[in-house]
Amino acid sequence: MKHRCLVPIGVLAIPIAIAWLGVPVAGQAPSTAAATKAAPAKASTAKSTATKAYTPPRTPDGQPDIQGFWTNSTYTPLERPNNVTKEFYTPDELEVAIKQAADRETAQTEPGTTADVHYDFTQFGLDRSQSTFAKNLRTSLITNPENGKLPPVTPEGQKRAAERAAARKTQGGQYDAVENMPIGSRCIIMAGAGPPMMNAGYNSNYQIVQGPGYVMILTEMIHDVRVIPVDGRPQPHSNVRQWVGTSRGRWDGNTLIVETTNFNGKNAFRGASENMKVIERFTRVADDVITYQFTVEDDATWARPWTAEMPMQKTEGPIFEFACHESNYGIANILAGARADEKRAAEEAAKKGAK
Amino acid sequence: MRTRFVTVTMAAVLAAGLALVVTTATAQTPGYRAPRTKDGKPNLNGIWQALNTANWDIEAHPAGPSPVRDLGAAGAVPAGLGIVEGGTLPYRPEALAKKKENAANRLKLDPEIKCYLPGVPRGMYQPFPVQIIQSPKHIMIVHEYAGAVRTVYMDNHVEAPADSWMGWSNGHWEGETLVIDTTGFNDLSWFDRAGNFHSDGMHVIERITARSPETLTYEATIEDPKVFTRPWKISMPLYRHVEANAQILEFRCVEFVEDLMYGHLRKQPSK
Numbered sequence: 001m002k003h004r005c006l007v008p009i010g011v012l013a014i015p016i017a018i019a020w021l022g023v024p025v026a027g028q029a030p031s032t033a034a035a036t037k038a039a040p041a042k043a044s045t046a047k048s049t050a051t052k053a054y055t056p057p058r059t060p061d062g063q064p065d066i067q068g069f070w071t072n073s074t075y076t077p078l079e080r081p082n083n084v085t086k087e088f089y090t091p092d093e094l095e096v097a098i099k100q101a102a103d104r105e106t107a108q109t110e111p112g113t114t115a116d117v118h119y120d121f122t123q124f125g126l127d128r129s130q131s132t133f134a135k136n137l138r139t140s141l142i143t144n145p146e147n148g149k150l151p152p153v154t155p156e157g158q159k160r161a162a163e164r165a166a167a168r169k170t171q172g173g174q175y176d177a178v179e180n181m182p183i184g185s186r187c188i189i190m191a192g193a194g195p196p197m198m199n200a201g202y203n204s205n206y207q208i209v210q211g212p213g214y215v216m217i218l219t220e221m222i223h224d225v226r227v228i229p230v231d232g233r234p235q236p237h238s239n240v241r242q243w244v245g246t247s248r249g250r251w252d253g254n255t256l257i258v259e260t261t262n263f264n265g266k267n268a269f270r271g272a273s274e275n276m277k278v279i280e281r282f283t284r285v286a287d288d289v290i291t292y293q294f295t296v297e298d299d300a301t302w303a304r305p306w307t308a309e310m311p312m313q314k315t316e317g318p319i320f321e322f323a324c325h326e327s328n329y330g331i332a333n334i335l336a337g338a339r340a341d342e343k344r345a346a347e348e349a350a351k352k353g354a355k
Numbered sequence: 356m357r358t359r360f361v362t363v364t365m366a367a368v369l370a371a372g373l374a375l376v377v378t379t380a381t382a383q384t385p386g387y388r389a390p391r392t393k394d395g396k397p398n399l400n401g402i403w404q405a406l407n408t409a410n411w412d413i414e415a416h417p418a419g420p421s422p423v424r425d426l427g428a429a430g431a432v433p434a435g436l437g438i439v440e441g442g443t444l445p446y447r448p449e450a451l452a453k454k455k456e457n458a459a460n461r462l463k464l465d466p467e468i469k470c471y472l473p474g475v476p477r478g479m480y481q482p483f484p485v486q487i488i489q490s491p492k493h494i495m496i497v498h499e500y501a502g503a504v505r506t507v508y509m510d511n512h513v514e515a516p517a518d519s520w521m522g523w524s525n526g527h528w529e530g531e532t533l534v535i536d537t538t539g540f541n542d543l544s545w546f547d548r549a550g551n552f553h554s555d556g557m558h559v560i561e562r563i564t565a566r567s568p569e570t571l572t573y574e575a576t577i578e579d580p581k582v583f584t585r586p587w588k589i590s591m592p593l594y595r596h597v598e599a600n601a602q603i604l605e606f607r608c609v610e611f612v613e614d615l616m617y618g619h620l621r622k623q624p625s626k
Contacts, residue, residue: 059393059490060392060393060394060491061392061393062393067490067492067493172622173622175622176621176622177617177620177621177622178613178614178616178617178618178620178621179613186609186610186613187609188607188609188610189607207493207506209488209490209493209495209506210488210490211400211487211488211489211490211495212392212393212398212400212489213400214400214488216488216495216497218495218504218506222502223502223503223504224502225495225497225502225504227486227488227497227602227603229600229602233600234600236600236602240604242604242605243605243607244605246602318506318508319506320516320517320519321472321519321520321521323471323472323519323520325469325470325471325609326466326471326472326520326543331617332616332617332620335617335620335621336620338620338622339620339622342622
């Protein structure tokens with residue numbers, strides 16, 4: 001599961017994440033596109049094979065230039081919804097799917113309630129459709145397996161998932177201690193930060209800067225920086241474990257290939273093991289689109305490797321500082337609230353006992 | 356505190372109590388001309404680190420005991436000649452009182468203890484590597500500490516859109532020197548562990564110049580009339596990490612401070 005929780009949004013953000021995992025096509029009539037700055041239809045909805053002729057510009061030192069500000073914000077789910085059997089929507093069907101997903105985001109809170117004032121997704125730019133997002137005719141990000149679903153989980157993967165679930169139960173309730181709260185709410189890292197770099201509910205923005213021998217990718221959420229060497233160096237010792245793993249890149253023609261290993265397993269992607277290997281491919285297929293493809297290899301979790309693909313759409317910068325932990329009043333307030341509730345409950349219980 | 360010992364030389368220097376490394380006169384080697392990037396700019400790309408005790412105290416200071424008793428000598432404060440030109444800071448009287456109060460309550464107040472973003476210039480001389488990645492439009496300054504990052508905008512200079520920890524940096528080249536003009540700070544970061552502080556009116560002008568293939572001269576002028584009676588300047592060398600395959604590693608310190616910050620709000624076992 002992925003949940004992105006800007007701290008003020010806190011726990012309310014979690015249901016959103018679950019909500020987009022399935023985008024049924026049946027339902028409401030098509031309407032005007034919600035995107036205010038939707039990309040040119042030609043580039044943004046192209047199937048990735050249609051743009052082979054494009055030659056990206058070069059950086060001063062000759063790397064294909066993928067620099068700039070990009071977003072992978074999308075309404076396309078990782079896995080194909082159960083009621084969809086084809087690989088691509090028609091443009092009309094896509095509009096319907098987007099409208100339904102956008103409506104679901106808007107409808108998360110009851111109009112007129114405190115929660116609605118606080119978490120109105122049509123305000124504050126939280127509604128994805130208010131800013132640039134990458135339209136994608138694909139019905140799922142997963143391209144392989146061809147059914148658009150994750151491969152079966154291996155017995156070892158199932159055992160690990162059961163053990164992790166059991167461990168979560170023994171550690172108590174979510175508000176018992178900070179360690180029990182979601183890592184995104186704690187401002188450590190967003191659950192989908194990756195690699196693979198999954199889109200978040202909002203702020204799915206990236207800045208790419210290339211210097212000699214390096215590609216740097218700054219993720220807006222919690223100012224996550226990946227400095228990827230592209231000079232052929234080996235991976236560090238397997239004892240060096242990181243939340244985001246360690247990445248090594250190389251250019252294959254116009255495609256940047258990045259291999260990442262050495263994960264610490266604490267932000268396990270979809271239940272993966274710490275031995276997961278992620279191979280990402282960044283190919284700029286138009287001035288305003290990078291095709292971002294990734295393959296996940298983890299035979300301790302999935303019966304076979306799987307691959308997903310999504311466009312990254314050029315967007316406007318700059319990316320402003322995301323000082324998450326520094327303003328994280330939510331954690332202290334939530335925990336203090338839980339302790340106050342417990343105290344009140346204990347006092348009431350004592351009163352009843354005294355009667 | 357966490358210090359990365361990167362080379363035999365650096366480890367030896369640190370073990371020797373950092374006696375050698377802090378000088379305020381670090382002007383570039385006269386006439387040194389840095390190698391150029393392909394677009395013709397001085398090439399400052401690399402992983403750099405200060406080798407001084409400025410993160411303890413940017414002013415000239417003697418050695419002192421550890422603020423945390425259990426850390427003994429490992430947590431003690433090494434002496435330093437200071438990185439401030441003239442040795443001390445020109446505080447306004449009321450600001451000096453606040454600095455002293457900060458120092459006295461450092462364990463509670465120093466933002467570094469809570470893994471907060473380091474601010475500028477502190478991030479440049481914390482005991483962590485700093486990577487410079489140069490492109491024509493943006494120069495990135497990436498800090499290992501807390502994953503802090505700064506974009507230096509080389510074109511399209513605009514005013515800071517809002518206040519922030521790391522400020523808003525506009526850069527330009529003056530011959531051999533990268534000049535970075537940073538404003539838009541909040542008033543929350545400190546200069547060091549000694550409680551030296553600034554206001555949200557701070558303006559930092561940094562000058563970074565290669566002084567040899569493996570060293571830079573880092574200078575910064577700080578203007579903050581709410582706190583100081585006049586602008587003041589710091590200066591120090593930054594040393595290149597020359598070891599094979601050096602890289603910025605992850606120091607995602609939020610998880611290391613959670614118990615310190617939120618432990619008192621943990622559910623207590625029922626009696």
